[in-house]
Amino acid sequence: VANLGYAEARWLRPVYPGDTLRARSTVIGLKQNSSGKTGVVWVRSEGFNQADEMVMSFVRWVMVRKRDEAAPAPQTVVPELEKAVLASELIVPDGLSFAGYNTGLAGSSYLYSDYNIGEVIDHVDGVTLSEAEHMMATRLWQNTAKVHFDATARPDGARLIYGGHVISMARALSFNGLGNVQMLAAINGGAHANPCFAGDTLRAWSEVLDKAETRDPSVGALRLRLVAQKGSTPHLRGDDGKYHSDVLLDLDYWAFIPR
Structure with a gap:
């Protein structure tokens, strides 16, 4: 589902x-x-x-x-998962080096040392999602779930936008503020907090959760929380602890950036 x-x-x-x-x-x-x-x-x-x-x-x-639906429920087994991939377990691909990285050509001057734990970055821009765009991207990802394509698959007649498309759009928006983040190293956790539909305008912000050095002196790692939301509410969760209805994605990941 x-x-x-x-x-x-x-x-x-x-x-x-x-x-x-x-x-x-x-x-x-x-x-x-x-x-x-x-x-x-x-x-x-x-x-x-x-x-x-x-x-x-x-x-x-x-x-x-x-x-x-009438069959007895299977035995409940909820796996114990790590809250985050340890920084020491991040793998820098062989041959990857950011020595001599040119921030002028990259278009952003901010490197590993410029980010502080606890810093929150508003990525400013928004993108309004369309029917044709999300369906085409979802096909390319080989997701064939009917709710993304068939307007009769839901009682309200709306096509649900695939969560992978929301992740992709939020990551693209995050380059305004994280322009030199080069590649994802690990995903620690993530949740699709609320459904997303065509016509929603997606905005994003990031929080720096942690920093770590790697075995390569030119490569640093940032642990980032990426939040995608519709509307402009600044609240991640309500008083009841549940995600605010505007929040679409809450993604916790490690990424490599030049030092």
Whole structure:
């Protein structure tokens, strides 16, 4: 039915054009929802290249329909997941170096040392999402869920925008303020907080949660929280602790940046 969240995502080896990838997923948790019609399934997915080398590993949890709503609920198993990938476990790809990085050509002067833990960055710009754009992108990602394409799949007749498209748009907006962040190193956790539909205008802000040096003296790592929202509310959560209805995405990740 829907992707709900992510954790422990690590990129282990670089991938190049011409590589052949395959994936394997293992169910690590189950929990029936209170409606009895659906449940949450946790899986750990691993990607391998043609040499059978693991190139990435991640956990996600998804909502799945129950085959027989009258059947007893399966035993609840909620996996214990790490709150964050340890900085010491971040893998700098062989050959990656930011020595001699040219901030003039990059168009942004801010490097690793310019960011402070606790700093919040408003990415300023907004993008209004359209039907054609999100459906085309979702097809390219090989997501064929009917709710993204078929206006009759939901009672309200609206096509749900795929969460991966929201992540992509928010990441693009984040370059205004994080212009020299070069690549994601890990995803610590993430949640699609509320549904998103065409016509919504997406805005984003980031918070610097942590910083770490890596084995390469030219490469630093920033732990960032990326929040995408519609509207202009500054609130992440309400008094009840739940996400504000304007919040679409809450993503916690590590990224590499020149030092």
